[in-house]
Amino acid sequence: MQHLKSQVWVSAVALSSVLLFTACQPKNDTTSKTESGQVATSSAANIPVVQAKVVPVELAQKQVCDEEGCTAYDIQTVKSNVAWIDNYFMQRLQKADPIAFSKSAASAATPEEETNPMDLNQSSSYVRYIGQHGNLATFSLQSYYYPARAAHGMHHQEFVTFDLKQQKRLALQDILLPNAEAKVVEELFNHNFNWLDEHDISREKFKLSDNFYYGANGIVFVYPLYELASYAEGMPELVLPYYATAQLIKPEYLPSLPQYPNQ
CATH class of the missing domain: 3.90.640.20 (Heat-shock cognate protein, ATPase)
Incomplete structure (x- = not known):
């Protein structure tokens, strides 16, 4: 996991330039009542002004065991003021790790204290918000998998840019x-x-x-x-x-x- 943290840090530094690309929204052109569930929008073009934070995904069981071994899951997504974006990432996460979301798998899970940490696979998935330019909003989907006792894990970072006008991924x-x-x-x-x-x-x-x-x-x-x-x-x-x-x-x-x- 230390390797994943270092990769995330490097990516965060490299991607700080993206924020320079983010358009500023004049205060008198926007409305924002995200706490009450109202979407912040730009009145000039009716484009959402994305506001998002990272939240953990509640799983039935963070550790699941099957015939191939036991895996500990850490899944975090974004909660934003744009519902269809949140739904997109939840569907992606569920499709990527169906076992982590399976109630039947969770019911057969081995208690965490019974598993030797050295024999535990590690699976992590993180979504975070990068920035917005006009009608384009960019997110990062990071994943990491470490097989138990392997020399190193495998990590991947996928960038997802949405067209907020058309409400679709580009x-x-x-x-x-x-x-x-x-x-x-x-x-x-x-x-x-x-x-x-x-x-x-x-x-x-x-x-x-x-x-x-x-x-x-x-x-x-x-x-x-x-x-x-x-x-x-x-x-x-x-x-x-x-x-x-x-x-x-x-x-x-x-x-x-x-x-x-x-x-």
């Missing part, structure tokens, strides 16, 4: 202009050539990740463990600068940028 294909994917691959490779070359990643073998988030200076593509680098290097992040995306990304899914000379 896939990569939703933000790309038609027939732009091949050009995005080319531009991403070119802008990260030195790092990719150092890791012996050829242009022919390079593929686009569908895991992305909006950073301070560009769209950040995040790759799974082992796909581009060693386990020790974590999940690589490659940046496609915003100035290179004008003909690749739909205008409604790009931030408002300065007009630089000779651009």
